[in-house]
Each structure stands twice: as structure tokens, then as C-alpha cells.
Amino acid sequence: MLFISCTDVKEGPLLKKPIPSLTGRTIRCILFDLGNTLWFRKDLAVWHQVKNTSNVRAATLLRQLMSPISLPDSTDIALGQRLRDATDEQIRMLIRQNPALEPDCGHVIVQVLQQWGINGVSHASGAAIFEALRVRIPESRPLFDDVLSTLRTLQQRGFQLGIVTNRHWGGALFQEDLQELGLLSFFDPRHIAVSIDLGIRKPNPAIFLHTLNALDIPPTEAVMVGDSLSADIAGGKGLGLYTIWKPNPDVQRQAQLIATGATVAANSTLALSECLKGNRSDDLPRGLPIADDDYVLAHVQGRAGKWDQHAQDDIKPDLIIENISELLNIFTEVGVL
Numbered sequence: 001m002l003f004i005s006c007t008d009v010k011e012g013p014l015l016k017k018p019i020p021s022l023t024g025r026t027i028r029c030i031l032f033d034l035g036n037t038l039w040f041r042k043d044l045a046v047w048h049q050v051k052n053t054s055n056v057r058a059a060t061l062l063r064q065l066m067s068p069i070s071l072p073d074s075t076d077i078a079l080g081q082r083l084r085d086a087t088d089e090q091i092r093m094l095i096r097q098n099p100a101l102e103p104d105c106g107h108v109i110v111q112v113l114q115q116w117g118i119n120g121v122s123h124a125s126g127a128a129i130f131e132a133l134r135v136r137i138p139e140s141r142p143l144f145d146d147v148l149s150t151l152r153t154l155q156q157r158g159f160q161l162g163i164v165t166n167r168h169w170g171g172a173l174f175q176e177d178l179q180e181l182g183l184l185s186f187f188d189p190r191h192i193a194v195s196i197d198l199g200i201r202k203p204n205p206a207i208f209l210h211t212l213n214a215l216d217i218p219p220t221e222a223v224m225v226g227d228s229l230s231a232d233i234a235g236g237k238g239l240g241l242y243t244i245w246k247p248n249p250d251v252q253r254q255a256q257l258i259a260t261g262a263t264v265a266a267n268s269t270l271a272l273s274e275c276l277k278g279n280r281s282d283d284l285p286r287g288l289p290i291a292d293d294d295y296v297l298a299h300v301q302g303r304a305g306k307w308d309q310h311a312q313d314d315i316k317p318d319l320i321i322e323n324i325s326e327l328l329n330i331f332t333e334v335g336v337l
Contacts, residue, residue: 019319019330019337021242021318021319022242022318022330022337023337024336024337025220025242025336025337026220026221026335026336026337027159027221027222027223027242027331027334027335027337028158028159028160028217028221028222028334028335029159029160029161029162029212029215029217029221029222029223030154030159030160030161030162030222030223030225030327030331031161031162031163031164031208031211031212031222031223031224031225031236031241032161032162032163032164032225032226033163033164033165033202033224033225033226033227033228033231033232034163034165034167035141035165035167035227036227036246036248037225037226037227037246037324038143038144038147038183038324039137039141039142039143039144039147039181040141040142040144040248041140041141042141042142046139046140047135047140050135050136050139050140051084051135051140052077052080052081054080054132054133054134054135055076055077055079055080055081055083055084055133056076056077056080057080057132057133058080058083058084058129058130058132058133059076059077059079059080059083060076060132061128061129061132062079062080062083062129063076063079065121065125065128065129066113066118066121070116070117070118071118072116080133083109083112083129083133084133086112086115086116087105087108087109087112087130087133090103090108090111090112091103091105091108091168094108095201099201099203099204099230100200100201100203100204101199101200101201101204102166102168102195102196102198102199102200102201103168105126105127105130105168105196106123106124106126106127106128106130107123107126108126108130109121109125109126109127109129109130110122110123110125110126113126130168131169134169134173136173136177137174137177137178137180137181138177138180138181143181143182143183144323144324146323146324146325147324148182148186149325150324150325150327150328151183151185151186152185152186153328154327154328154331155186157331157332157333157334158333158334159331159334160191160215160217161186161187161191162187162191162192162193162211162212162214162215163183163187163191163192163193163194163211164193164202164207164208164210164211164224164226164232165192165193165194165195165202166195166201166202166228166231167194167195167196168195168196169196170194170195170196170197171196171197174194175189178192190214191211191214191215192211193207193208193210193211195207198210201231202228202231202232202235203230203231203232203234203235203236203238204235205235205238205239207235208224208235208236208239208241209239219239219240219241220240220241222241222242223241223242223243223244223331224236224241224242224243224244225244225246225321225324225327226244226245226246227245227246227247227248229245229315229317230315232245233245233315233316233317234315237316237318242318242319243317243318243319244317244318244319244320244321244327245317245319245320245321246320246321246322246323246324247320
């Protein structure tokens, strides 16, 4: 794989050159991750506000279902936040134990309450409490400015579009969120794979195949675009998809792990020399809600000491981009590139 330096990108002579790793390859389908790929958390204050609302909702339900004497003596906001934190930690542990399977979040709540000394909670009650912790997407995460126009153009050019996402809240409400954001104009619900709805997570090849089979597209004719090295890139490459990494600006320093063997989109302003500075932290970025983020798996594997192996082998994207709109300069027509 070719590595294009930041100097080459800035000077611009490579703008019209073909990407060697795509030359002669047939591409008919583009799959997308969601969090930090198509949408982001723009305003942390807004995020905390809507999160606190859901925390109170969960705490209120918890008090309705449990004996008051069995619960910690605290405000609803504090109780809900404690429940969310404990749930996040339990989910983190389960993903670390089996990265390919989506945890049963209703059972997670039951386990957390057992750790608090509260026994006899039904799975249905646990599932209802977990559902109360849901933060709706349109309230908290806007799309990047170039997303809808890029998807529209790719669709007009004839590309099949799909979504493969690791999420702990799915179902009808998640589909409503996608509709409100305007995404269902470009993604047929049959072509959207959500981990909680299927019980499997990226990088499990089965979740990619769920969408590809629905689209009737072989993996070698598809692209995976996402922000998680372990989930999106390693998972996609394992099936033979062409992989494009769109790193979250807050975690661009992870580029040091794939500094060799990756191609930077010629029109990208992403300065890899800046990405490669700094030391990797084994901890999640401050303020990152674990239970609702698509690239948690990458960090979990980092904490488990598996980065070196993946950095040398699987986690080498074929291309790195900064903005979704850069795809329009790469995929100009369906077929052989």
C-alpha cells in the first residue's frame, strides 16, 4: 500500500493521480459507520443536558420498580449517573471478554443491580431501565455538514449505500432518529446492520455480511468507511472490503499505529505529521460515553494490550480521509476504478 506524505498532500500535485490500491478494482457499494463518521457531538453542554434528562428518567423508573430502602440515598440525577457509569463499565468488561458479540443490555442492568445488592430483578425490568438511559440522536448529535449532500451525490452516481454500526440502542426508535436526520432517504432499513438488533458487533464478519447480503454485493466490491481501527478497518479488511479510515479529530494521534502502509486521500487536508505526534493513552478520551460509541472496541483492545499485533497486521486502512465529501473525488462512477 502506498503512503502519501503530508508534504505531497499540501503541495497538491497528486490531486488528479489515481489511488494505486483502487486501480482496477470494481466498487459498487459503500458502507458507513455512524458515530464520528456521519455525526458527532457538537456541543458537550447539550450532550450533558440530554444525558441528565435520561439519567433522571432511568432513576425514576428504578425507584418505581425497586424498594426505596434498597437504593442509594441520592438525587435522581446522581442515581441515574451512577447507574449509567456502572452499566458502561459492565458493558466495557463484556466487550473485552468477547468483542464479536453485543452484550444483552437488559441483563447488564440486572448484573449491575446485583452488584448493588439488589436481587430478583427481571430481565424485562432491566431492559426497561436500560431503555430509559437512551439518548436520542437528533437531540445530541448533528450530522457533519457535508454528509447529506455527499450521500445524495453517491446515490445519484449509482452506488449502493449501507450502514454497519455498533450501538446499544436500536429498534424502532433508532429508525425514527435516522428518519428525522434525513438518513433514511439514502439508506434502506434492510441495508442497516445495528449490533444490538443482531446480537453481533464489528469486527465480527457476520454483521458486515448482513448488510452486504441484503444488497447482493460481494465484499470485494464494497468499501467500509469508519472511525474505528479495530471495528471498521480490521473488520472490513478481514472480509476483503476496501477500507477508509475517517479518524475522530480527538483521536487522530492513533494514526501513529498505522503510519506505514496507509494512503492519504490526495485532496485531504489531514496532516499526518500532526496525527503522529503525541503518545497514545490507554484510557478512553475524557468525557467519552462508552456505552454509546462506535470506536469503544479499539480502545478496549488497546487496554487489553493488543495494539501492537493489530498495528502490524490488520489495522492498516487502505485510505485515510478527513471529510466525508472527499469520497466524491474518489468514487466518481460505479464500476472499475
